[in-house]
Amino acid sequence: xxxxxxxxxxxxxxxxxxxxxxxxxxxxxxxxxWYRQDxxxxxxxxxxxxxxxxxxxxxxxxxxxxxxxNKREFSLRLESxxxxxxxxxxxxxxxGGRNQPQHFGDGTRLSIL
Amino acid sequence: xxxTTQPISMDSYEGQEVNITCSHNNIATNxxxxxxxxxxxxxxxxxxxxxxxxxxxxxxSLFIPADRKSSTLSLPRVSLSDTAVYYCLVGWSGGGAxxxxxxxxxxxxxxx
Numbered sequence: 001x002x003x004x005x006x007x008x009x010x011x012x013x014x015x016x017x018x019x020x021x022x023x024x025x026x027x028x029x030x031x032x033x034w035y036r037q038d039x040x041x042x043x044x045x046x047x048x049x050x051x052x053x054x055x056x057x058x059x060x061x062x063x064x065x066x067x068x069x070n071k072r073e074f075s076l077r078l079e080s081x082x083x084x085x086x087x088x089x090x091x092x093x094x095x096g097g098r099n100q101p102q103h104f105g106d107g108t109r110l111s112i113l
Numbered sequence: 114x115x116x117t118t119q120p121i122s123m124d125s126y127e128g129q130e131v132n133i134t135c136s137h138n139n140i141a142t143n144x145x146x147x148x149x150x151x152x153x154x155x156x157x158x159x160x161x162x163x164x165x166x167x168x169x170x171x172x173x174s175l176f177i178p179a180d181r182k183s184s185t186l187s188l189p190r191v192s193l194s195d196t197a198v199y200y201c202l203v204g205w206s207g208g209g210a211x212x213x214x215x216x217x218x219x220x221x222x223x224x225x
Contacts, residue, residue, distance in 0.1 A: 099145040099162070106154070
């Protein structure tokens with residue numbers, strides 16, 4: 001049972017390039033989330049999907065787009081990467097409802113030069 | 114948004130009990146309090162969750178006073194492997210994640 005799987009684990013981009021971060025969960029969870037983690041800032045919610053077919057903005061959505069491809073997969077896209085988007089990105093999932101404990105992937109470390 | 118405040122760092126020794134307090138003055142009626150543990154190069158991992166009074170599981174206890182404006186994570190008899198960042202999370206909504214707010218985390222360092 002893999003839980004939440006994120007790909008790639010590491011990526012280096014140049015400013016202006018585009019990139020899609022992939023996330024898949026095998027727990028049949030309804031809700032999925034994308035966070036970014038920066039030093040001293042904790043985890044900040046970028047986008048979330050309460051259920052298949054729905055997506056909503058979180059605290060820091062600017063510069064990102066998301067797609068809930070199906071119940072298992074939730075991708076995060078950077079259309080034109082900027083150095084300020086250098087961060088560690090985490091995907092999480094829950095059965096449904098925000099009070100449910102979140103299950104996290106191990107992150108994607110993204111550097112934008 | 115339910116903002117949270119935690120100490121930036123704490124130190125303790127193996128075998129001691131460690132208590133980490135999180136302040137959440139604006140907690141709403143339906144909000145739960147959840148704590149996560151994070152090791153380097155890994156995603157956060159759920160530790161414990163509660164709504165009021167005291168909750169205990171095999172790894173930790175969570176104490177929540179009657180006014181629910183703070184909560185305390187208690188780790189009994191810590192070991193070196195408990196060195197990690199601990200996050201307090203407060204938030205709930207009727208169907209989405211609006212207002213989901215992680216604290217900045219407490220870096221706990223356990224020494225021999």
